[in-house]
Amino acid sequence: MPATPDALDRRAALKARHRQAIVAAAAALMDERGSARFSVDELAARADVSRRTVFNHFATLDDVVIAAASTILGDVVDELGARAGAAGPDADVLDQMAAATRAEHLVPLMARLVRMLGGESGAGTTLPAREAALxxxxxxxxxxxxxxxxxxxxxxxxxxxxxxLVVAFMAGALMLFRHWYAATGAVDDARSRRLWDELQGHLVDLLRHGQGAPQDAR
Incomplete structure (x- = not known):
């Protein structure tokens, strides 16, 4: 006998609640531990669902971590988008991307992301392979x-x-993140922010002018 519309609605609502509980549990574990390293059993227990339910919603544990990071950082990401639009009426795409990703906006986000994923702080540290992939x-x-x-x-x-343009900029920004992390260990301080703005300025110059970009233009 086919399921009634009410039964389908209840099933969809239950599925949504389970997914939300799993993501919330992952976010709570990440905040508590300062790490994205927890087991499926720990996650299922915190979310009050079965292991099978976890894998009904997510193919891997890393997919849960990404969903949790997306939830935690969602408001900040939206704010970056709003700042891009506030760069001014004459700003082009690169100007707006630069405005959205200045150190004062992006460095706190990147530092928090590294802490959430369990990266170590301090210059000269290396982000572990799993955390780098995340x-x-x-x-x-x-x-x-x-x-x-x-x-x-x-x-x-x-x-x-x-x-x-956006994809090229963000691919460059990811490469800059690796250099910035190696130099600063994702510490959010004046030196770290200054370095990010210098790196970002060079990226904008390179995308705008190509290999002939002035090295001292910021």
Missing amino acids: VQRTFALLDERLTATMVGHHAELDDLAVEL
């Missing part, structure tokens, strides 16, 4: 959200052109 996936999420925002801000431009 950071890369989170940058991809940021890329996706900012791309949608920037396309909306530039209706007069070809969508593909805007998307290519």
Whole structure:
């Protein structure tokens, strides 16, 4: 006998509640431990669901971590998109991306992300392989959200052109993150912010002018 609409609605609502409980449990574990390293059993117990329910919603534990990071950082990501749109009426795509990712906005976000994923603080440290992969996936999420925002801000431009600029910028920003992390260990202080702005300025110059970008232009 086919399920009734009410039964389907209840099933969908239960599925949504389970997913929300799993993501919330992962976020709580990450905040408590300062690490994304926990077992499926620990996650299931915290969410009050079975192991099977966890894997009904997520293919891997890392997928849960990314969803939790997305939830925790969602408001900040949205704020970055809003700052891109506030760069000024004459700002082009690169100007807006630069405005959104200045150190004062992005360094606290990156420092928090590293802490959430269990990276060590201090210059000269190396982000473990799993955590580095999670950071890369989170940058991809940021890329996706900012791309949608920037396309909306530039209706007069070809969508593909805007998307290519944003993707190129964010790919460069991920490379800058690796240099910044190696130099600062994701510490949020004046030196760390100054270094990020210097790196970001060079990226903007390179994308705008190519290999002929002035080295001292910031």
